[in-house]
Amino acid sequence: MSLTLTDIRAAKKRVDSYINATPILSSSLMNQWLGHEIFFKCENFQKIGAFKARGGLNTVAWLVENNQKPKHIVANSSGNHAQAVAYAGQQFGIPTTIFMPEYSSQVKVQAARGYGAKVVLSKTRNITDVLVREAAGEAGTYWIPPFNHEQVICGQGTAALEALTELDDIDAVFTPCGGGGLTSGTLIATRGLAPKAKMFGVEPLNANDAAESLRKGSIQRLSGIPNTLADGAMTMAVGELTFEFLKQLDGFYEVAENDIVYWTQWLTHLLKCRLEPTCAMPMQAVVEWLKTQNTKQRVLVIISGGNMDQTTSQKIWEWDYLTQKPTLR
């Protein structure tokens, strides 16, 4: 694996004029309650509402830079990758088709169409897989995968690059892990810019294919659709490229569903952000890690995105966790 900080820096130059330099937020109340400093790089304020815009844009910009500008871009996704590719295609004036299952949330279909993409809806995810493969076979068509691609990984790493350029003396970095694109890119940026910092990945306990893969030393696939609110981390398996990076992490955490809901409520409340359950998940890992530390720590958490439909929102707010204040005890 030859990707380094230089590749992330190159990606940053490519995407810079198309993306938001997202803010880093903190909660003084939370820092007071936990006794540590926690910084949140808020990719929910990124274009399309998630870090995925970075990877999509970097891949298209890299193709253009290498005189391989496609005539047509395709992708299959029910999630943020759909919007990311639609947005990237729009920015470079390249016709884009997104294959989505019919059960995709309507807000994501609306958004992909809003960015000018043609959206083709199919009954199942398997049919979208077939259709995107067929479309990708056409001359001049480029298929952008969601995570297992060097330029996607480098694009995702630009969020940590920005954060670690802005913040000094970070002791640990936490990211949610789905297919591993964000985690891989963040690892490269962290090793390059903050070599003393620990770097951790975090997954839902109910969709722990990456943790299982790391335990067994080979890529494991989930056996069925996992039951988790962290839909951004529901990926069935990590990729061959991303798995090599995951092996270099300092640790990996698995988080239970009630803890995911707890932190979604608290981060929403304290940061005043709309955020997906996927990106609230790392806070449980942060708290578990902080319990093992004896000195005051400075922690960076990448907030991955803020796209969530009404059904998930309703589930998040079904019970009241705001009565139980965050604490390390």
Place this chain on the structure above:
Amino acid sequence: MSLTLTDIRAAKKRVDSYINATPILSSSLMNQWLGHEIFFKCENFQKIGAFKARGGLNTVAWLVENNQKPKHIVANSSGNHAQAVAYAGQQFGIPTTIFMPEYSSQVKVQAARGYGAKVVLSKTRNITDVLVREAAGEAGTYWIPPFNHEQVICGQGTAALEALTELDDIDAVFTPCGGGGLTSGTLIATRGLAPKAKMFGVEPLNANDAAESLRKGSIQRLSGIPNTLADGAMTMAVGELTFEFLKQLDGFYEVAENDIVYWTQWLTHLLKCRLEPTCAMPMQAVVEWLKTQNTKQRVLVIISGGNMDQTTSQKIWEWDYLTQKPTLR
């Protein structure tokens, strides 16, 4: 009424080092769908999560500036004013007592205590009224009211001052209206900085005491606790000071509950913000006003705050309004 832009500028100088210069957000999708430009001044990212921090701080700072630094500050509130006064007292190292009804949301009690205030809980709002009046009678004690005070009004106006300094050519400004402090301060700033802009107040239809007061030409009180999700605008009556400013508005809108829920969902989704139903309310007024306009308009909306408990969050996400895209048709 002698308050002018000069007074708002003085307030801005006083509070500047204690508050956040909050961001102005836009949604490119919403602007595309509506065909106009709408800017949101996001006071949900203000200290304590609401614009109220400005008025509380300005009042205390003004007392200090005039050699009237109190020995003790008191306030009664079940809402954001409690946290604002607690925070202001903390910043100036003045002991602060907040009288709150027992039914106040626990997150607001927690936060007021987090800012170092003594919180006295009573069974009813009427008891807190008695207790705060008694406490205010003690020598050296200052009682900060929630809106009917010149320095509170000037503090609240600093949000619009910041926004109108940053944005050119704004055609209209919309604020939610509870007791009228934010609306009054915003009016003064708008008339001073953007004299051609229209300025509108917005209230829940179910708590329309200000609209009724304007229709009848005298201050009207609600007859009972109103049934509205916009709890920041549930105030029983506007004040004598604020009413004089409300009379100078270019118009006043009353918004139905289902429209409040609709816009809370959509603004949360598009801006990726946590926001109170109170501040989503003006968008319905914006859309009604835009329908009467023939040219492209630039509109400023003051997002008042983002403090909301689980019960309200649950009510907001009970039904799905995200399937109905915003439109002027």
